[in-house]
Amino acid sequence: MELKGKVALVTGGGRGLGEGIAKKLAEAGCDVAVADIDLDNAKKVAADIKDMGRKAVAIKVDVTKWEQVKSMVDKTIKELGSLDIAVNNAGVISIKSVEDLSEDDWDHVLDVNAKGVFLCAKAEIPHMKKQNWGRIINTASIAGKAGFPDLAHYSASKFAVVGFTNALAKELAPSTKITVNAICPGIIGTQMWYGDKGLANKWKGENESMDESWQRNQESLIPQGEAQTAEDMGDLAVYFATAPHVTGQAVAVDGGMTL
Known part of the structure; x- marks a missing residue:
């Protein structure tokens, strides 16, 4: 399937995994909205995508804030014409034992990583339903398949993303052509x-x-x-975007760690 003419939105797109995913989608033909809490980073990635011959827009967003998330989706559609592929990638991490974790540490990681994915999907779904087509791609982690020491809160947030992805895929599958999948970086x-x-x-x-x-x-x-690399994650995002019958999956790109 061709992605030329499709519009992608990537949260956390200003660096790291998000940047790699955004650029791979652009290479595949997408125009891209690069959303990030750091607008300067988003602008740099958007400029690179424009240099590739695609349309791009940079959007500042805090994915834990509903009004900002709604505005991000609306701006994507206004500036680029539609919303076809949404990569809910924004995430944070801290490394602490459970004994040393504060309540604020827990809340921050769960708010960004799990609540942020929920809010983004909630805002994206109505627009995709109108066109009866869409791809929702969430960034989870191999820490969403197995726990890691000093990452209990992070693992909890990513297990949540995997469960949310599977449930939402089943919710949308009977009546829409919207697929929902998760990337699990290694x-x-x-x-x-x-x-x-x-x-x-x-x-x-x-x-x-x-x-x-x-x-x-x-x-x-x-x-x-x-x-692995951010570009590896971008390759999987492109695959999910082009695969009509793959949904509800959480696929690890980890060199065999979770075999």
């Missing part, structure tokens, strides 16, 4: 893993540098032995 060199406060730094061994920890974790945790 180990990627973003701030979650490879940053001053990332897992490679937290989980490094005695006398081990962060670079050494990063390399060891790739080799020990991933059967293929190497980290």
